[in-house]
Amino acid sequence: DASHALDALSQEGLSEEPVQQEKEAAGSGGGGVWEMVVANGRKQRRRKSCKGRSRMASMEEDEEDDDEEETEEGGGNERQREHPFIVTEPGEVARGKKNGLDYLFHLYEQCRDFLIQVQNIAKERGEKCPTKVTNQVFRYAKKAGANYINKPKMRHYVHCYALHCLDEETSNALRRAFKERGENVGAWRQACYKPLVVVAARQGWDIDAIFNAHPRLSIWYVPTKLRQLCHAERSSTAASSSITAAGVDHLPF
Amino acid sequence: DASHALDALSQEGLSEEPVQQEKEAAGSGGGGVWEMVVANGRKQRRRKSCKGRSRMASMEEDEEDDDEEETEEGGGNERQREHPFIVTEPGEVARGKKNGLDYLFHLYEQCRDFLIQVQNIAKERGEKCPTKVTNQVFRYAKKAGANYINKPKMRHYVHCYALHCLDEETSNALRRAFKERGENVGAWRQACYKPLVVVAARQGWDIDAIFNAHPRLSIWYVPTKLRQLCHAERSSTAASSSITAAGVDHLPF
DNA sequence: AGAAGGACCAGTGGTCCGTA
DNA sequence: AGAAGGACCAGTGGTCCGTA
Numbered sequence: 008d009a010s011h012a013l014d015a016l017s018q019e020g021l022s023e024e025p026v027q028q029e030k031e032a033a034g035s036g037g038g039g040v041w042e043m044v045v046a047n048g049r050k051q052r053r054r055k056s057c058k059g060r061s062r063m064a065s066m067e068e069d070e071e072d073d074d075e076e077e078t079e080e081g082g083g084n085e086r087q088r089e090h091p092f093i094v095t096e097p098g099e100v101a102r103g104k105k106n107g108l109d110y111l112f113h114l115y116e117q118c119r120d121f122l123i124q125v126q127n128i129a130k131e132r133g134e135k136c137p138t139k140v141t142n143q144v145f146r147y148a149k150k151a152g153a154n155y156i157n158k159p160k161m162r163h164y165v166h167c168y169a170l171h172c173l174d175e176e177t178s179n180a181l182r183r184a185f186k187e188r189g190e191n192v193g194a195w196r197q198a199c200y201k202p203l204v205v206v207a208a209r210q211g212w213d214i215d216a217i218f219n220a221h222p223r224l225s226i227w228y229v230p231t232k233l234r235q236l237c238h239a240e241r242s243s244t245a246a247s248s249s250i251t252a253a254g255v256d257h258l259p260f
Numbered sequence: 261d262a263s264h265a266l267d268a269l270s271q272e273g274l275s276e277e278p279v280q281q282e283k284e285a286a287g288s289g290g291g292g293v294w295e296m297v298v299a300n301g302r303k304q305r306r307r308k309s310c311k312g313r314s315r316m317a318s319m320e321e322d323e324e325d326d327d328e329e330e331t332e333e334g335g336g337n338e339r340q341r342e343h344p345f346i347v348t349e350p351g352e353v354a355r356g357k358k359n360g361l362d363y364l365f366h367l368y369e370q371c372r373d374f375l376i377q378v379q380n381i382a383k384e385r386g387e388k389c390p391t392k393v394t395n396q397v398f399r400y401a402k403k404a405g406a407n408y409i410n411k412p413k414m415r416h417y418v419h420c421y422a423l424h425c426l427d428e429e430t431s432n433a434l435r436r437a438f439k440e441r442g443e444n445v446g447a448w449r450q451a452c453y454k455p456l457v458v459v460a461a462r463q464g465w466d467i468d469a470i471f472n473a474h475p476r477l478s479i480w481y482v483p484t485k486l487r488q489l490c491h492a493e494r495s496s497t498a499a500s501s502s503i504t505a506a507g508v509d510h511l512p513f
Numbered sequence: 514a515g516a517a518g519g520a521c522c523a524g525t526g527g528t529c530c531g532t533a
Numbered sequence: 534a535g536a537a538g539g540a541c542c543a544g545t546g547g548t549c550c551g552t553a
Contacts, residue, residue, distance in 0.1 A: 087517090087518095087553070088516085089517065089518090091515075091516050091517070132491070133488065133490065133492075133494070133495075134487070141546085142544075142545055157517080158518085158548090159518050159519085159520095159547090159549090160518065162546090162547070163516095163517090191514095191516090192516075215389065228546075228547090229388075231548090235386065239386075241386070242386075340532090341532090341533070341536085341537050341538070342537065342538090343537095344535075344536050344537070345536080395526075396524090396525090410537080410538055411527085411528090412529090412537075412539085412540095413538065415526090416528090416536095416537090416538095444535065445535080445536075446535065446536075481526075484527075484528090517553090518548105518549105518552090519549105519550100519552090520550095521547105521548090521550100522547090522548095524547105525544090525545065525546090526542105526545090527542090527544105528538105528540100529539105529540090529541080530538105530539100530541100531538105531540095532536105532537090532538090533536095533537085
């Protein structure tokens with residue numbers, strides 16, 4: 008019973024590694040040897056076997072897990088974190104110990120793939136089927152070897168990905184402008200909010216509906232801050248237009 | 261800012277009590293004096309002011325809350341629980357210290373009204389908007405004075421309500437049959453699963469889709485046991501039909 | 514300084530089991 | 534015994550803040 012789903016999981020690229028590993032390399036990657044991997048998109052990282060298992064009832068019990076400690080990274084336990092992001096133009100690959108924005112957006116697509124796998128397993132087993140990228144999906148991604156995916160990171164940049172999905176032109180223009188000005192990732196990230204609010208204004212302010220209407224965006228929770236910005240902007244817009252209307256018709260001056 | 265939503269809340273029947281109180285009486289009611297209330301549907305219970313406030317950020321901060329301890333129930337603190345349910349026919353009012361099944365189903369409609377209010381408040385404030393009857397909705401219902409609504413009860417009978425929504429004919433027939441046989445509520449409740457599985461079979465087994473397609477049912481989580489039953493039944497149906505097919509075509513006998 | 518992510522926390526879904 | 538519901542608990546969404 009439980010083994011069916013696990014079969015489905017490992018069915019694909021099992022000769023060497025689970026298939027999702029392959030996608031990891033598409034943009035760029037973490038640290039250590041990963042800058043060399045960028046273009047060919049084939050070299051694969053062996054996943055660390057994670058010894059401390061969770062005792063959860065369902066789904067995420069281990070596939071095969073027989074690799075030893077780590078064989079990558081020159082043997083040391085030096086690489087701790089992914090390289091930081093820098094602002095890159097569309098199509099541009101980050102140089103040095105940096106990751107580019109195409110790679111960032113690629114991570115969102117990978118999470119989507121992981122969600123779809125989790126959904127397929129859940130359906131096969133007749134269990135509750137998540138519609139969003141939940142903790143369960145992040146846990147699954149980690150188990151599948153995608154240690155470079157984590158919840159705080161993905162949540163942090165969701166609205167940037169949203170702009171990329173909803174208005175790629177504007178997103179691309181913003182990336183070019185911020186790269187040219189030499190801005191850091193934090194500044195670019197902040198700047199992504201405003202054009203998104205403009206998109207929301209154009210479409211009637213319902214940011215949840217806007218996310219849900221987009222096939223790749225619908226699986227992400229609307230970030231709190233984006234929701235608040237849309238609400239604040241709608242309110243002040245509505246207030247000023249009602250003042251205008253009232254001023255002409257009713258106010259005593 | 262916060263006051264708008266509260267206005268909307270109390271806007272309606274404020275002369276005496278919040279309007280949702282009125283609906284409470286539609287079927288029958290809890291204990292004490294409530295059996296007398298059944299038919300006219302007007303007498304209203306004053307809500308207990310709940311002194312221990314939650315410190316939650318949003319929504320459920322108190323409306324007006326000025327009534328004193330309790331003035332109902334002959335003064336004593338005797339009534340502790342709702343009267344138990346008994347199996348009644350459609351339209352039949354329970355006698356004695358019992359509640360009928362129309363009243364049970366009415367509670368589901370009330371929860372829906374509470375959800376809609378919570379949703380309206382959330383939308384006005386630009387906050388996350390629940391699509392299901394969540395803990396937040398139960399908390400809101402309690403604050404609004406509907407102390408007779410609680411999560412374990414509502415979850416316990418969801419599938420009974422589902423059958424009522426999805427196949428009222430069958431639901432009514434089941435009620436009549438179980439009443440006639442003098443079965444207790446537990447037996448009736450158990451018996452509601454099977455016809456639901458039949459409904460699911462007819463509609464392609466996707467019980468989540470079936471719930472979601474129904475406007476009054478879509479706000480309820482699919483009960484775990486119902487999901488499991490549908491899955492088990494689909495699996496064994498599929499297995500036996502594939503054995504049949506395989507037996508004719510491929511098996512060596 | 515700017516940024517990645519382990520780890521925490523309040524409130525959730527789910528339901529058991531002490532209560533009447 | 535049959536049933537109502539307080540209260541608990543594992544795992545969630547959300548993000549802070551100690552880390553590098």
